[in-house]
């Protein structure tokens with residue numbers, strides 16, 4: 001019987017670069033069979049986290065452990081653990097680099113050698129779906145086509161834990177929708193775990209069972225997306241009414257305009273808003289993110 005990977009655990013990960021502390025004591029457990037959205041402002045530490053989770057980058061402190069039926073395997077320098085993890089990074093092609101001169105088919109062939117569960121049939125299907133010219137050099141591809149190459153590597157890797165770093169950043173809206181559909185199909189068929197970092201939250205929010213938010217190198221929250229959105233409310237109205245309605249609640253992003261005021265509250269389980277003359281509106285993920293990670297006015 002095929003061995004199943006259970007969860008990937010990130011224990012107290014800190015990463016200090018020379019001039020920057022990129023991650024600060026991050027504890028995180030990624031369960032089998034979920035799609036996670038990883039969000040955070042520029043420089044929050046998303047890429048650093050994914051590179052540490054996949055052992056492409058050593059942490060300054062802490063460890064990453066793959067928990068299996070057979071026991072706990074440290075991910076660092078452990079071929080068996082790493083065979084179940086794929087981080088398909090954004091490609092920095094650059095001019096006149098070895099990568100820019102590499103043909104797509106050769107890049108994919110190299111990936112197929114390194115990734116032990118590579119599915120060539122799936123890779124070929126995705127190449128067709130994305131209309132990708134595999135004879136083309138990577139340096140000659142458009143930004144979106146380069147993103148497609150990283151998406152193909154991620155999906156065809158068939159790794160139990162697959163990380164994609166801003167996969168849709170260069171894609172047009174049609175290709176983005178196509179990517180979300182393909183990802184969901186692959187997820188439904190296989191129950192693999194995906195972590196997808198993105199700045200384009202709204203259109204991907206339905207895809208994420210859980211969201212992970214990094215803020216300045218710290219894990220701000222990891223929560224079921226639906227529950228997070230249910231708990232966050234936008235309250236507006238006369239300032240004194242808003243104050244009365246939100247007293248004692250967790251508040252973010254207060255904005256005052258003359259005598260009126262608006263604020264986001266995040267209700268804890270069991271908490272309710274008192275009756276008050278205020279307008280209460282549900283919030284979309286992007287607005288919740290801005291309220292949690294944006295700069296207060």
Ligand SMILES: Nc1ncnc2c1ncn2[C@@H]1O[C@H](COP(=O)(O)OP(=O)(O)OP(=O)(O)O)[C@@H](O)[C@H]1O
Nearest residue numbers: 017018020022040041042043044045046047048049
């Ligand atoms: N190799 C490195 N050397 C020094 N500092 C680095 C290195 N890589 C990242 N950093 C710094 O660590 C911090 C986190 O960077 P990281 O790339 O992980 O952020 P991110 O959340 O992925 O950002 P973005 O959304 O802009 O891609 C940033 O301040 C960045 O400048």
